[in-house]
Amino acid sequence: MKKYMALATALCLALSLAACGGSTSSSSAAASSAPASSAAASSEAASGTASSEAAAGELTTVVSGKLTMSTNAAFPPYEMTTDDGSFEGIDVEIAGAIADKLGLELQIDDMDFDAALLAVQQGKSDMVMAGVTVNDERLAVMDFSDSYATGIQVVIVPEDSDIASIDDLAGKKIGTQRGTTGYLYCSDTPENGGFGEDAVVAYDDGLTAVRALLNGQVDCVVIDNAPAQSFVESNPGLKILDTEFAVEDYAIGVNKGNTALLDAINAALAELTEDGTVQSIIDKYIPAE
Ligand code: GLN
Secondary structure, eight states: OHHHHHHHHHHHHHSOGGGGTOOOOOOOOOOOSSOTTHHHHHHHHHHHHHHHHHHHHTOOOSSTTEEEEEEOSEETTTEEEOTTSOEESHHHHHHHHHHHHHTOEEEEEEOOHHHHHHHHHTTSSSEEOSSOBOOHHHHTTEEEOOOOEEEEEEEEEETTOSOOSGGGGTTSOEEEETTSHHHHHHHSOGGGTOOOGGGEEEESSHHHHHHHHHTTSSSEEEEEHHHHHHHHHHSTTEEEEEEEEEEEEEOOEEETTOHHHHHHHHHHHHHHHHTTHHHHHHHHHSOOO
16 A cells, blocks of 8 residues: 555656646536547548558447447546436547547446446446556456556545544545445455455445445545545535545456457557547546646
């Protein structure tokens, strides 16, 4: 845990506030499958599109002609539902841009986070995009694309909490989301920097965990920094501690051994990263301060 905290501190120093809890955009623009910066895209299009399209030529997907993405749309600003029931967020827009590059139609299947991970493993979805952190347990059962974003585990507490740092979590009730890295870290044994399973309550999603915190059922919630920022903004009386648990890489998970799809996704992602599309999508939802 110490190593993660050192990393987190270094990253916070190195990056602007945006990466360490910058404000979440309240933009409610509906998800569009168009890349956010099509002007920038055009300069790279000639060579770029050719390579991801070539990779896409051999693709077999779960539903022909579609790129099926499993997700948990309760993780703002990466994925959330709009008032009219459609989906928006960083992952939703990046997925839309990748699908466009591959000549496929994006289909989003919303489910619990642990189910979204399982869906790719069972061949029910082509990819999982849900702010998914790459870790060894998951690498054993699925393959991951190159990373497209960074997450940091943070602690949400009531404003008047006596918890001031991670050391104060011993003996407290910790709320987490089921199946997430936040749960894994906290439920680990004290020797490994965790607090033991009995100290941790696993909720269906982040919002449910935050509601439990507001109701006093847990003393804190450990969750990724971007959704934490969003939940704290929309629920007065809560704050995020300055200390972090871990710096993590988000990537797209696919069925283990599906190298055709993985290569196609990585080719598309490289083009979208190079032409600035990925960064402009992230900036749209997490504006730099
Ligand atoms: N990044 C965390 C994980 O991968 C949480 C993701 C999520 O809750 N959507 O476990």
